[in-house]
Amino acid sequence: MTSTSTPNDKSSTRGLGTGAARWQRSHNLGELDASHAGKEVILMGWVHRRRDHGQLVFIDLRDRFGLTQVVIDPAIAPSLMETAATIRNEFVLAIKGVVNKRPDGMINKGLPTGGIEVSVNELRVLNACDVLPFPVSDEAETSESLRLKYRYLDLRRPRLKDNILKRVKFVKAMRRALESHGFLDIETPFLYKSTPEGAREFLVPSRVHPAQFYALPQSPQLFKQVLMISGFDRYYQVVKCFRDEDLRADRQPEFTQVDCEMSFVDEEAILATFESIIRQAVGEFFDGEQIPVFPRMNYDDAMEHYGVDKPDTRFDLKLQDVSRIVGSSGFKVFAEAISTGGIVNAIVVKGQADAFSRKDIDELTDFVRQYGAKGLAWAKKGQGSGVASWQSPIGKFLSDETVDAIDHKTGAQAGDLILFGAGGYDMTKASLGALRNHLGARLKLYDPEQLNFLWVVGFPLLEKDPDSNRWIAKHHPFTSPRPEDIGYLSSDPGRVRASAYDLVLNGNEVAGGSIRIHDPEVQKKVFATVGLTDGEAQAKFGFLLEALKFGAPPHGGIAFGLDRLTMILTGCDAIRDVIVFPKTQKGTCLMTGAPGEVSLDQLRDLHIRVHRLE
Numbered sequence: 001m002t003s004t005s006t007p008n009d010k011s012s013t014r015g016l017g018t019g020a021a022r023w024q025r026s027h028n029l030g031e032l033d034a035s036h037a038g039k040e041v042i043l044m045g046w047v048h049r050r051r052d053h054g055q056l057v058f059i060d061l062r063d064r065f066g067l068t069q070v071v072i073d074p075a076i077a078p079s080l081m082e083t084a085a086t087i088r089n090e091f092v093l094a095i096k097g098v099v100n101k102r103p104d105g106m107i108n109k110g111l112p113t114g115g116i117e118v119s120v121n122e123l124r125v126l127n128a129c130d131v132l133p134f135p136v137s138d139e140a141e142t143s144e145s146l147r148l149k150y151r152y153l154d155l156r157r158p159r160l161k162d163n164i165l166k167r168v169k170f171v172k173a174m175r176r177a178l179e180s181h182g183f184l185d186i187e188t189p190f191l192y193k194s195t196p197e198g199a200r201e202f203l204v205p206s207r208v209h210p211a212q213f214y215a216l217p218q219s220p221q222l223f224k225q226v227l228m229i230s231g232f233d234r235y236y237q238v239v240k241c242f243r244d245e246d247l248r249a250d251r252q253p254e255f256t257q258v259d260c261e262m263s264f265v266d267e268e269a270i271l272a273t274f275e276s277i278i279r280q281a282v283g284e285f286f287d288g289e290q291i292p293v294f295p296r297m298n299y300d301d302a303m304e305h306y307g308v309d310k311p312d313t314r315f316d317l318k319l320q321d322v323s324r325i326v327g328s329s330g331f332k333v334f335a336e337a338i339s340t341g342g343i344v345n346a347i348v349v350k351g352q353a354d355a356f357s358r359k360d361i362d363e364l365t366d367f368v369r370q371y372g373a374k375g376l377a378w379a380k381k382g383q384g385s386g387v388a389s390w391q392s393p394i395g396k397f398l399s400d401e402t403v404d405a406i407d408h409k410t411g412a413q414a415g416d417l418i419l420f421g422a423g424g425y426d427m428t429k430a431s432l433g434a435l436r437n438h439l440g441a442r443l444k445l446y447d448p449e450q451l452n453f454l455w456v457v458g459f460p461l462l463e464k465d466p467d468s469n470r471w472i473a474k475h476h477p478f479t480s481p482r483p484e485d486i487g488y489l490s491s492d493p494g495r496v497r498a499s500a501y502d503l504v505l506n507g508n509e510v511a512g513g514s515i516r517i518h519d520p521e522v523q524k525k526v527f528a529t530v531g532l533t534d535g536e537a538q539a540k541f542g543f544l545l546e547a548l549k550f551g552a553p554p555h556g557g558i559a560f561g562l563d564r565l566t567m568i569l570t571g572c573d574a575i576r577d578v579i580v581f582p583k584t585q586k587g588t589c590l591m592t593g594a595p596g597e598v599s600l601d602q603l604r605d606l607h608i609r610v611h612r613l614e
Contacts, residue, residue, distance in 0.1 A: 478514075508564055
């Protein structure tokens, strides 16, 4: 890089210089302290802020390590004052100067470098900065779309930069934990065979094989199973995965998993191993904090009491089944739900009867309608017993005995608000489960910094697809049934439980996995149950089925959602805040303009003609 002097200022140049004049950074901007006093240093970074105090110019210089205050004093370097007057925020500077202790009354105790400042002798402007589209600070109110368009500026903001550095720290901790347990870091291919794994795939056309396509992997599932058959015993990979699905705050079209697999294990061994790994990694992330042992919950219990298979256990507010009590009541909504095979569940919000107005309850009703509920019945419990103790629009349809039975079953007391959901099992559980989480956040029923890990086990192997009315795999078709349930595959598929498990953190699924099928005959039975013929199974998964014939060991694994897990550990609300270059909720990259059109020549090479559907 060529060094050029600015007019009348031989000590202020653009660039690092060459030859004998070349500068080498001596320290980063987060490491100087009083022990460096009197030393000459060379510092480089961005201007975080500039303050002109009459004759003195103070500049906070910033890099990823921190901030250091530098001072341009005309008594020391008069030739620098003209250049100092031109410097603005986000200019890139190199300075040479001497470290001085700050006077006692001017020490900034909130800054690691707050006990010193650097008196500048020489200054080089390495690059100027145009007018910024938004201030590079956490305090600035800026739309997310603008921040994503200028993501390289957004990443300079302290909070976002710290999120990314914390992600790096956690990945390092995960790698150390996995490798301390004997796992090998092995890469698998991105250009993949299209396989049905639940979500839509991204397809990549082949130039050398006309009209044929690769798929980007939704996960390395098949490859990591083949690695176990190959004898590598313990594998992990920090890997990109791709799903062409509808997006939300905790989803991206490309996301990162810490993908793992191990051989010669059963479900208990998997849970013990990966609980040890995640406790070690999270403990290291929080600088040695002891992470409690993870409790376990059966899938059926999670659905019964929380309405979801990823319960937030930081607060109580459980769902309670009152179906038997109200099934023969005079309230038509309850009676019809029970007579058609549905349920009636209640949530008791302790001490909140007076806190919720009719307008508030109407808003809760609108909330549950998003999940398919037709409405939300309610009652405010007062003193006494029977119907007279309830303030409720449904009280006139219920007997004193029914009201007292509900109060007894739910533990409702004076001052409590009771909320009821009725209808089909799945809809009622989903709507009230979401309502429970909504109320937990609204009423601040938990400490947002608390971490509640939980294993959920005992999932059903299969579920009915509502559109085709056929059995489909709840996780994926390589999940092993529990050995004692294999006989039900042909006689009662809905009864078969999976050797599957999810790790839940604060109501978010952060990992999921299973013991895999290693017996070719069992794999055939599962394929047959989900409606795959031998020919279809061979066409889609032939290489795996072939590999299973050659001495496949018992094996299983898990995949941690790195983006979601890091989001929770850093206290963020969206995974976009822990991904360096995320997409929007519409799957676009505002910084690069992707996705975009390609030339006709490129399409011709790929044997593709684009036809826009009206």
